[in-house]
Amino acid sequence: MSTQSQHGAIAGPGGVMPSGSESAPGMTPRISLRGIRMSFGSIEALRGVDLDVYPGECVGLIGDNAAGKSTLTKIISGTYVPDAGTIAVDGEEVRFANPAxxxxxxxxxxxxxxxxxxxxxxMGNLFLGREVARWSFLDRATMKTRARAMLDDLDIRIPRLNARVEKLSGGQRQAIAIARAASFDPRVLIMDEPTSALAVAEVEAVLRLINTLKARGVAVILITHRLQDLFEVCDRIAVMYEGTKVAERAIAKTSLEDLVKLIVGKGEAI
Amino acid sequence: MSVQYTERGQGSAIADFLSEHAQVLSIAGFFIVCVVFFSVMASAFLTPVNLLNILRQAAPILVVAVAMTFVIITAGIDLSVGSQVALINAVAAIALSGGWLPWPFVVLAMLALGALIGLFQGWFVAYQGIPAFIVTLAGLSILRGFALYLTQGYSIPIPDLPGFLFIGRGQIGGIPFPVIVSVAIAVLGTVVLSRTVYGRRVVATGSNTEAARRAGMPARGTIASVYMLTGIASAVAGLLIAARLGSGSSNAAVGFELQVIAAVVLGGTSLFGGRGTILGTLLGALTIAVIGNGLILMHISPFFTQIVTGTIILIAIWLNTRIFTANFRFGGKRRKG
Structure with a gap:
């Protein structure tokens, strides 16, 4: 296995121990993954991944395309059910059969x-799956007021709340998706490329939002290709490579150059 | 140097309204054109007797079209509704002529049978992932076959039960009872689709099934349930027809599914899912009924009616896909590149 870094050792068939694990001792992780495996047909998307994320912490998940970042986060969010491995929330083992x-x-x-x-x-999209209803009738007035408050909270400017989402720009759509995830008191927030369609000011707003949520004790997992953003919000970086987590670095002890080397599989050099 | 910031103005509210409701407005306009045309061309058209007759004939189509709107909004289709109507029609007549149960229980049992048939098909579509077109095409054949087998192809007369026959022939305040039933179901459908959590689930599932599932909605259950709705609606239509004709026949409602789907599509509901209104479906069903009735009053061959109806459906779908998509704007056409 060429990806093995100097700190690492092979943990088992196909599984690689991450190098330089930095975890806060004595705390229970908000979410804890152990030995997560997932295959799509003959392709092993994840080959035994361990990951801990603590309350109030932001972990950046980086890696090349097809490294398994999105698959891993979809397992945490219940979209996929892993073939093997365990998930624990606040120390309690859980099994997610579906996103609900x-x-x-x-x-x-x-x-x-x-x-x-x-x-x-x-507003329908903001409240998708948790509509405010009285006797199963939609309470549009309440949802409208709360939707406006949710968007104002995040400095998102959308003039018409009853416009259909198909009429909005890519950035506005992304902003709605972020507002929806961030506004209902999350304990773990996973963001897969949340800023790809956003303008400069909006990216700043999202990074501010992440820091606000961290301060409230939310555990945040951020996937992004904009490595400079990681240094503004993340506490730790986990690097994925070919379905394994090859390295974990505290943000203070790493640099952009090191991360790039880890992503492209040249981690042995550092 | 000072920098000037200005806010972008809000577009005209009227333009927003027009583009938002383009589908319903266009079918409403077309409906009015049809009514005016036939009123001028046939003197018997615009009389209370004839108008009530149109409504009575449109009632079974409208009842099923309301449920079909839900199915098509989930990007599905139910081709078996005509056969379901025939089966219910035949079974109801057999049960009533055999005197198995008092007629109110027969009505309830038929509604339950319709729900069961719909749920059975819905299970294949939602939980087994077989395309709705295939499942309901099979249903079209199987259910009509059951109806033929049970009746051996004969028409079964329904005994003189005033209570049951009222369903198809009765009037309340001069309005035929089937019309009251169909309008009540259309109103119920409108409220459920636009005002309830269930309606929101139907639209969300049709718009983006995976997004609905990720948002914690029971996407599969929702898809299965809309086929149950067409099953129940087909049972209602089957009972209306049986009570109107006073007999049950396995040859009832041939081609019914095409009229129902035509009404829904004419009403602007997208076959790709996510978009549709009951009001549009109501206008679509009435337009088809008006055209059929008007052409007959103009002494045009009934065979020609089929050609006209088919042509109108084709034009409607063409408008639906070409003009009301992203490239269409009110007030001036965009130049072609």
Whole structure:
């Protein structure tokens, strides 16, 4: 296995121990993954991944395309059920059969494809799956007021809340997906490429949002290709390579150059 | 140097309204054109008797079209509704002529049978992942076959039960009872689709099934349930037809599914899912009924009616896909590149 770094050792067939693990001792991780494996047909997307994320911490998840970042986060959010491995939330082992189970544990995710319903209006998308209802009738007035407050909270400017989402720009759509995940008191927030379609000011707003959520004790997992953003919000970086976690670095003890080397599989040099 | 910031102005509210409701407005306009045209061309058209007759004939189509709107909004289709109507029609007649149960229980049992048939098909579509087109095409054949087998192809007369026959022939305040039933179901469908959590689930599932699932919605259960709705609606339509004709026949409602789907599509519901209104479906069903009735009053061959109806459906879908998509704007066409 060429990806083995100088600190690492092979843990088992196909599994690689991460190098330089930095974990806060004495605390229970908000979310803890052990030995997660997942195959799609003949392709082993994940080959035994361990990851801990603590309350109030942001972990950056980086790696090349097809390294398994999105698959791993989709397992945490209940979208995929792993073939093997365990997930524990606050020390309690859980099993997510579908996304609703993960949502019930306050695990929220901003998906790369945003997962918006184009034919439903802005507030409908913000409240998708948890509509405010009285006797199963939608309470539009309450949802409208709260939707406006949610968007104002994040400095998102969308003039018409009853516009259908298909009429909005890519940035506005992404902003809605972020607002939806961040506004319902998440305990774990996973963001898969949340800033790819955003303008400068909006990226700053998202990074500010992450720091605000961290201060409230939310555990954040951030996937991004904009490595400079990691240094503004993350406490730790986990590097994925070909379905394994090859390295974990505290943000203070690493640099952009090191991360790039780890991503492309030249971690032995550092 | 000072920098000037200005806010972008809000677009005109009227333009927003027009583009938001383009589908319903266009079918409403077309409906009015049809009514005016036939009123001028046939003197018997715009009379209370004829208008009530149109409504009575449109009632079974409208009932099933309301449920079909839900199915098509989930990007599905139910081709078996005509056969379901025939089966319910035949079974109801057999049960009533055999005197197995008092007629109110027969009505309830037929509604339950419709729900069961719909749920059975819905299970294949939602939980086994077989395309709705295939499942309901099989249903179209199987259910009609059951109806034929049970009746051996004969028409079964329904005994003189005033209570049951009222369902198809009765009037309340001069309005035929089937019309009241169909309008009530259309109103119920409108409220459920646009105002309830269930309606939101139907639209979300049709718009983006995976997003609905990720948002914690029971996407599969929702898909299965809409086929149950067409099953129940087909049972209602089957009972209306049986009570109107006073007999049950396995040859009832041939081609019914095409009229129902035509009404829904004419009403602007997208076959790709996510978009549709009951009001549009109501106007679509009425337009088809008006055209059929008007052409007959103009003494045009009934065979020609089929050609006209088919042509109108084709034009409607063409407008639906070409004009009301992203490239369409009110007030001036965009130049072609």
């Amino acid at each position: 189970d993960a949502r019930a544990r306050h695990i929220e995710m901003v998906f790369q494809d945003l997962s918006l319903c184009d034919h439903i209006d802005v």
